[in-house]
Amino acid sequence: MSTELRPLAERVDAPSVAPLPEGTGLTWRPLATDDIDALVRLVDAVESADAAPYRSAREELAEHLEDPALDLALDTLGGWDDEGVMRAWAAVDQPAGDTRVVRAFLSGGVDPQWRGRGIGRQLLAWSQARGRQRIVATDKQVPARIGVFVDDTAQGSIDLATAGGMTPIRYYSEMRRSLDGDLPVVAPADGIRVVPWSADIEEQARLAHNEAFADHWGSEPQTPEQWIQGRAMFAPTWSFVAVDEASGEVAGYLISGRYEQDWPIAGYTSGYTDLLGVRRGWRGRGVASALLLAAMLAYRADGIEFAELGVDTENPSGAHGLYARLGYEVFHGTTLRTIEL
Structure with missing residues (x-):
């Protein structure tokens, strides 16, 4: 019996037009880069109301709007009230490097003052419809997924995603450890050297990442363009690579971010490990622990x-x-909810 998948156009049921919300009291149009001030205010209000232990920085949101892979005219939507205040927004991203599973990721939110009016439900419907369009447009004959990451503290978003047919498929933990007192005593195996991040290892690190995460659920290869996206808060002096001295190959890498906007919310300062990976041939040799200690x-x-x-x-x-053994403890959770296509 053949297991070949039917074409995406048949499986995904993408509408010709994504339906705009109606009867909301808002005027809808795509976002533009000069909407950044309004978006920053709205996202901050949403994250605050949802008790998120972080805040999205202006630099991060601006980078998202300026991403060449995001067609603002088709992939974003904002709703403005009669006084010209943005009250709702949505965006749909489709990573170009997807090869095993074609994914569309949804993001957005509704001003807490405008919740309970059905806006979120209609905004999610628009986002899912646009996600289906973006998936079909890839013309890749592989499984597909529409996904949204939801903080475990955001009950309204959890309820909305559930009503929209999006079910939990993967769970993620945020972990932290104090840097006060003694740190772990770790060292990589002989022949492995941890060195500071430098621009000349970017491509080696990208290829190492794609290899290291090839066996991780939900991970897809990153193109060179994707690899350098999402670096608005990149902290190069807090980032490192592990090099095999015999071959000169990158065995592992650690990329850190400096999210100062989160510090007042958390009540402490922090360095965040955005990405950490070790290639399969170098696992079990203390590489990850050494990179974490360096950070x-x-x-x-x-x-x-x-x-x-x-x-x-x-x-x-x-x-x-590994993180637990190094003293990290869970303090927050996020769930990926999806529609599998």
Whole structure:
């Protein structure tokens, strides 16, 4: 019996037009880069109301709007009230490097003052419709997924996603450890050297990332363009690579972010490990632990109080257990909810 998938156009049921919300009291149009001030205010209000332990920085939101892979005219939507205040927004991203599963990721929110009017439900319907359009447009004959990451503290968003047919498929933990007192005593195996991040290893690190995450659920290869996106808060002096001295190859890497906008919310300063990966041939040799220690030392040298990171609770490399052994503890959770196509 053939297991070949039917064409995406048949499986995904993408509408010709994504339906705009109606009867909301808002005027709808795509976002523009000069809407950044309004978007920053709205996102801050949403994250505050949802008790998120973070805040999205202006630089991050601006980078998203300026991403060449995001067609603002088709992939974004904003709703403005009669006084010209943005009250709702949505965006749909489709990573270009997807090869095993074509994904469309939804983001957005409704001003807390305008909730309870059915706006979120209609905005989600528009987002899902646009997500289907973007998936079909790839013309890749592989499984497809529409997904949204929801903070476990955001009950309204959880209820909305559930009503929209999006079910939990993966769980992620945010973890942290204090940098006060003694740090773990770890070292990589002989022949592995941890060195500071530098521009000339970017491509090697990207290829190492694609290899390291090839066996991780939900991970897809990153193109060179994708690899350098999302760097608005990149902290190069807090980032490192592990090099095999015999071959000169990158065995592992750690990319940190400096999210100062989160510090007042958390009540402490922190360095955040955005990405950490070790290629399969170098696993089990202390590479990840050595990279994490290098980051902790760099954070602490700059007066930072905590080290933080996020992890898939079912990570196949045993990362969750490793972080726990190094003193990291869970303080927040996020769930990926999807429609599998």
